[in-house]
Amino acid sequence: MRILHLCLACYYVDNYNYQENVLPEINKEDGHEVYILASTETFIENVKLGFVNPGAYVTESGIPVKRLAYKKVINQFVSSKIRKYKGVYKELRKIKPDIIFMHDLCFASVLEVVEYKKQNPDVRLFADTHSAYYNSGTGWLSMNLLHKQYYKYLIQKTIPFLEKYYYIGANEKKFNMEVYKVPETIMEFFPLGGILPEKDKYDYVRKKKREELGLAEEELLLVHTGKLDAFKKTDALLNAFYTVKELNAKLIIIGSIPNERDKILRKLIERDKRVTFLGWKRPDEMMEYLCASDLYCQPGSVSATLQNAICNFLPVLAYPFQAYRDIDCGNFIWVKKQNDIVKAFKDIMNGKISLDKLKKETVRCAENILDYKKLAKRYCK
Template sequence: MRILHLCLSCFYIDGYNYQENILPRINHEDGHDVRILASTETYVDNLHLGYVEPREYVTEYGVPIKRLPYVKVGTHFSTIKFRKYPHVYEEIAAFAPDVILSHDLGYWSLLDVIRYKQDHPEVKLYSDTHADYYTSGTNWLSLHVLHRIFYRHLVQKALPYLEKYLCISDECRRFNIENYGVPESLTEFYPLGGMIPSPEEYDMARQRRREELGLVPDELLLVHAGKLEPAKKTDSLLRAFAAVPELKAKLAVIGSIPVETQSQLRAQMDSDSRVIYLGWKNSDDLMEYLCAADLYCQPGKVSAIMQNAVCAGCPILLYPHSGYVKDYDYGNMLWVRDETEITAVLQEIACGKVDLPALQRNSQRCARELLDYRTLAARLYR
């Protein structure tokens, strides 16, 4: 089967564990012929979104990718929001896919994709969507002009040609129904997932990383990871951890720190000998640290690292975003809204009042039943 992934409405970031990285990888490993067409938007220095030159190369997993230039439409801002690319129809035709998965639909060249589907009705066209009220349409102009007029127009054009409209959360489903007019009958829950390590991979990674960090057998490892911007609430987690010195644990902080908060966060980390700052790690290394962890801590904004942590069998300390509560609670979550609640949970863990092994088993069940990317990828083959 020939499967084409379109990352033209969003960024594509090499070396990450995002959905648009892992699904093509698994499609390829399953023996299919896979290609990616992507924009030039990506992370620069693992800190902020920026743009690279158009080029063709092969991903670290052996999937050919082509980054297409934007067609200039007025200013740079309007160009990157309009998202028109040259010769998209011809690029698709040259590959002749059996399945197309468009990662979101907010790009003008979607009209070329629709035209190709019209000319080749046997091709299966899917779209996923990540748009929700938390991350999209966060100001009046974006919501009422960009989403409710421009993107709605494109989505409405595509709806008659879609097999399924794949929503990564219930919040996404609601946003798309209310703002784009997507019929609920076309939507399907398609969560962000993760790779589940084999028992042998898990044991080897856990032993290796715990030895590296100098953990003794009865010492817990807490992990906090991601782009450590203020919305991640890294500072609140560090203060709460420092407030519970009786907790026999190390806290490994993994990720890149924005320049404006670097001095503050590094000072907080340096003041507690139990905190280890590991810097940015690639997706494979991060997964090994998650295997070594006894608790993954995400008290702030949403992040796909949460799903990876569940797939590594971690209990999760998590802010109760409504989509998380509805979609992912298998009895493996410790819900915290603020620093006071983080501190209280850590105190309960220190006192032995939290059954971490039970939470771990529930995370393993959630991973098997909901988040395995191999199962999610196979839904494109039916």
């Protein structure tokens, strides 16, 4: 089948392990002809949001990507909220997709997709949503003008033509039902997930990477990732780890440090010989470090890497966000403040928390809930 992914309601970042990167890759591996239409919004230098020029290119795995320009509405800021693009209908007619998967519906050109569906009734439309109260409509104008009026209008115009409207968690379901008035009957849980490694590959990569890191057999490896702003609580994690000096473990940190946090975090990192900051890593490199690790530590804001960690069979220490509770199979250690992290590390050290037992539950969670290869088949039946 010919599958088109529309990444026009938000940014699209090349070579990441976000859902909109991975699902097209799996579709291609499964033998489908895959295309991506994306906005020009992306991460600049893996740190801040910005824009690139419109253009066409091909991913490393051979998927054509075309970044479309906004039609100007007043200025760049307003255009980036309206999200009406040049040439969407032309691209639809050119690609002739059998399936269109829209990664969110909050873009004006979704009405062109609806028109294409009307003219081509056999095409199948799917969409997902990542919108929730914590990341959308956080200001009065944004909520009452953009979301409750404009985006709601676009979504209501599209809903009758969708086969499924996927939500990634309970928060997203609640937001869409309350703000956009999406009927529950069309909604279905479709979590952020990851790709599970084959056992032989996992064992090989884990052994090799742990040897490279100089880890003893009984030594634990903890990993923390992301854009390390204040909301990530990296400082709380480092302080807690430093407090439990007897824990036979190393901590690696992967990601980028904003300028305003650099001095604070560097000082905390450098005082403990067990801690290593590795900087930003490519997705394939990240997976190797996840395979080598024993516990994924994310005591702060929500991270998309968490699901990838679970899919590499890592138990998780995290703040109890609803997004995480939605995928809890008994494989989480819940922490809210620094003292909770200290207690968790002491309990691991004293055997009150068994990472081996948590890992068994993690494997169950990965295989039954988060496997993107299984998730992708739900819209390709």
